[in-house]
Amino acid sequence: MMANGGNDRLDEPAETEEPDDFSAELEADERGFFAEPRQRPKAAAKATQDGKESPAPEQHYHGHRERLRARFRDHGDTALADYEILELLLFRLIPRRDTKPIAKALLDRFGTLAGVFGAEAARLTEVKGVGEAVATDLKLIAATAHRMLKSELKGKKVLASWSSVVEYCHAAMAYETREQFRILFLDKRNALIADEVQQKGTVDHTPVYPREVVKRALDLSATAIILVHNHPSGDPTPSRADIDMTKTIIETAKPLGITVHDHIIIGKEGHVSLKGLRLI
The missing domain is CATH 3.40.140.10 (Cytidine Deaminase, domain 2)
Structure with a gap:
């Protein structure tokens, strides 16, 4: 597998463990597919020397996600590289991890966006960070795209299209x-x-x-x-x-x-x- 550029790594440090009630809720809907990310409970507050409490810092990629969404919202897909389009999609499928290294690893492995979505689910799960649920959702998106293309042909004169x-x-x-x-x-x-x-x-x-x-x-x-x-x-x-x-x-x-x-x-x-x- 090709190395990722910059400082991106696939072995990102694990996030602080969430409280049990939030974990149970997230497990019921692990991907938050095509919905705004859930508002996560604040991590355990840190006590300072004067007895006051301060919230734990947000993960580094949270601000990046918002900036990437804003670029897509304001300028469309032409403002994003292929790995960023895939990363933006993976935000919804993997809400609790930095998805940039996963997006880059998928493109390194399969070459193009078409190669990613055309790959079999079993091969997708060979990429670190992609589980069965995410692979299934990627295949669902591919199937939806195929149906869209097919709908353009249904009932039309094929030789003219x-x-x-x-x-x-x-x-x-x-x-x-x-x-x-x-x-x-x-x-x-x-x-x-x-x-x-x-x-x-x-x-x-x-x-x-x-x-x-x-x-x-x-x-x-x-x-x-x-x-x-x-x-x-x-x-x-x-x-x-x-x-x-x-x-x-x-x-x-x-x-x-x-x-x-x-x-x-x-x-x-x-x-x-x-x-x-x-x-x-």
């Missing part, structure tokens, strides 16, 4: 660690009827059965389909098997009035269209 199709497929599949074979089913207006992952395979192979592809299209009354699969290696270059499989599906579907518009291969480094390469 090709960049949206590619963007959606890339978000859904580029960072998967195993191959997936996805099918977009279209009606006679080329509007999206359904989007389904038909098969999941290994790191470099997914079994595809042309008759099952065509049967599912008939079940949905689809008149056209777009085939999509990912290459976990990151390189979307089609293999000979990819090309041959696509041609077999085309030959099986054509007599039944089902058109295969394209086969898109998704990789972290981009995408490839077999039709664009004149391979089908």
